Amino acid sequence: MKSGQPLSPRVEIDGKMLADISGEEVEAWMLQRSYVKASDAPTDVPIGKGCQDHGTSTVKLGSR
Numbered sequence: 001m002k003s004g005q006p007l008s009p010r011v012e013i014d015g016k017m018l019a020d021i022s023g024e025e026v027e028a029w030m031l032q033r034s035y036v037k038a039s040d041a042p043t044d045v046p047i048g049k050g051c052q053d054h055g056t057s058t059v060k061l062g063s064r
Helices: 022-032
Strands: 010-013 014-021 058-059
Touching: 010 022, 014 022
Parallel strands: 010 058
Antiparallel strands: 010 014
């Protein structure tokens, strides 16, 4: 296992493993590195907790 954390949420972006990270932390990480731009648009998607219907697989985003 790449992250070494079998039960934690983990995301891999361009080869960088972000293990045991919240949605807010992923957003901050992506903003700091210009993957996304800040927006004031409202959203009804919760980013502070995991999805109920997803297992423990790693989400992998492609290269920019």
